Amino acid sequence: MIDKLEWNSLSYSYNQTNTISFPDGRINRGEVLAAIGPSGSGKSTWLQLLSGILAIQKGDVHYGETSLKGTSERRRDKLRAQNVGLVFQNNHFLNELSVSDNLSLPAFAQKHQLDSNHIAELANRLHVDHLLNRKPKECSVGELQRLSIVRTLSTRPSFLLADEPTSALDDVNTESILSIFDELVADLNIGVLIVTHDNRVKSHFSNTINFGK
Numbered sequence: 001m002i003d004k005l006e007w008n009s010l011s012y013s014y015n016q017t018n019t020i021s022f023p024d025g026r027i028n029r030g031e032v033l034a035a036i037g038p039s040g041s042g043k044s045t046w047l048q049l050l051s052g053i054l055a056i057q058k059g060d061v062h063y064g065e066t067s068l069k070g071t072s073e074r075r076r077d078k079l080r081a082q083n084v085g086l087v088f089q090n091n092h093f094l095n096e097l098s099v100s101d102n103l104s105l106p107a108f109a110q111k112h113q114l115d116s117n118h119i120a121e122l123a124n125r126l127h128v129d130h131l132l133n134r135k136p137k138e139c140s141v142g143e144l145q146r147l148s149i150v151r152t153l154s155t156r157p158s159f160l161l162a163d164e165p166t167s168a169l170d171d172v173n174t175e176s177i178l179s180i181f182d183e184l185v186a187d188l189n190i191g192v193l194i195v196t197h198d199n200r201v202k203s204h205f206s207n208t209i210n211f212g213k
Contacts, residue, residue, distance in 0.1 A: 001029075001083070001158045002029075002063045002064035002066075002083050002158050002159075003028060003029050003064060003158070004026055004027070004028045004029070004062075004064060004191075005026065005027050005050065005061070005062070005063060005084075005159050005191060005193070006025070006026040006027075006061070006062045007022070007024065007025060007026070007049070007050060007059065007060065007061045007062070008024045008059055008060060009024065009058065009059035009060065010022040010024075010046070010049055010056070010058065010059035010060075010061070011057065011058045011059060012042075012045055012049060012054065012057055012058075013057065020042040020045060020046075022042065022046050022049075022059075023209055025209060027159070027191045027193055028191060029158055029159070029189050029190055029191045030185055030186075030189050030190075030191065031185065031191050031192075031207065032181055032182070032185055032191075032192045032193075032194070032205050032207060033191075033192070033193045033194070033205075033207050033208070033209065034193075034194045034195075034196065034201050034202060034204075034205045034207065034208045034209070035047075035193070035194065035195040035196070035208070035209045035210075035211055036196060036197070036198075036199070036201065036202045036208055036209070036210055036211065037195075037197060037210060037211025037212040038197050038211075038212050039197055040212075041211040041212030042211060042212075043163075043195040043196075043197075043211050044163055044195065046195065046211075047161055047163055047193075047195050049061060050161065050193070051080055051084050051086060051161055052068055052071075052076030052077065052079055052080045052084075053076075053080075055073070055076070056068055056069045056070075063079055063083050063084075066079065081155070083157060083158050083159060084157050084158070084159050084160075084161055085152035085153060085155065085157035085159070085160045085161070086152060086160075086161050086162075086163070087145075087148050087149055087152050087160060087161070087162040087163065087165050088148070088162075088163050088164075088165075089163060089164040089165065089167055089168060091136075091144045091145065091147070091148040092148075093136035093144065093147070093148075094136070095135055095136050095137045097135075097136075098132070098133055098134065098135060099128075099131050099132050099133070099134050099135070099136060099139065099147060100119075100132040100133060102136065102147075102151065103119050103123070103132075103147065103150055103151045103154055104116075104119070104154075105151070106151060106152075106154055106155050107154060107155060115154070118154065118156070119150065119154050120132075122150045122153050122154065123147075123150050125183075125187075126146045126147075126149060126150055126180060127146070128143055128146050128147050128150060131143055131147065141168055141169060141173070142169055142170075142172075142173035142176065142177075145165060145166075145168075145169065145173070145177055146176075146177070146180065149177075149180060149184075153184070153188070153190075157190065158190060158191065159190060159191040159192070159193065160181075160184070160190055160191070160192045160193070161193045161195075162181075162192065162193070162194045162195070162196075163195055163196075164195065164196050164197070164198070165177055165194060165196070166178070166196060166198050166200065166201060167196065167197065167198050171200070174198070174200050174201075175200075175204075178200075178201065178204045178205075181194070
């Protein structure tokens with residue numbers, strides 16, 4: 001497992017004319033970092049560079065001591081599967097399957113051994129264990145977001161990267177999700193990196209990066 005995620009001199013261009021540059025930084029396991037900025041400021045692109053979804057054009061990202069620069073897509077996919085869990089605004093649950101089956105999919109996709117006890121413990125910790133036999137369409141938006149965090153943590157990543165995890169939630173569910181991130185950092189010693197335009201997140205965390213200034 002890696003202990004740090006670090007990036008420096010990152011920039012990216014989609015059309016070779018408009019280049020987005022990103023501030024240098026680092027996050028360790030046991031920390032939360034929130035990247036705050038308006039839509040279109042490059043936050044999601046930055047997250048995709050850090051997670052290895054996008055290939056690096058300029059600058060570098062390090063998973064521990066391992067550089068992502070110049071690595072193949074297959075190598076980046078492997079590093080991401082071993083080290084990083086992703087949470088999206090759209091939870092991408094399959095309504096044809098039960099919640100429990102949905103939570104098992106990452107282990108099969110990444111060829112990890114399925115640990116049903118670990119998933120059950122996570123579901124209990126996030127207070128969604130009573131939903132496991134339901135279909136996703138029978139769950140609320142807030143419940144689905146907590147379930148998506150369970151799914152992401154099922155493969156024991158060192159870092160959780162969340163893209164707009166609260167933008168579709170009301171104030172009560174937003175505070176619940178942010179408190180869950182605090183607990184995960186403290187209890188599981190993972191690093192949590194959040195990108196969002198939601199200023200409620202900024203007021204919750206002291207460690208922030210501002211985009212679009």
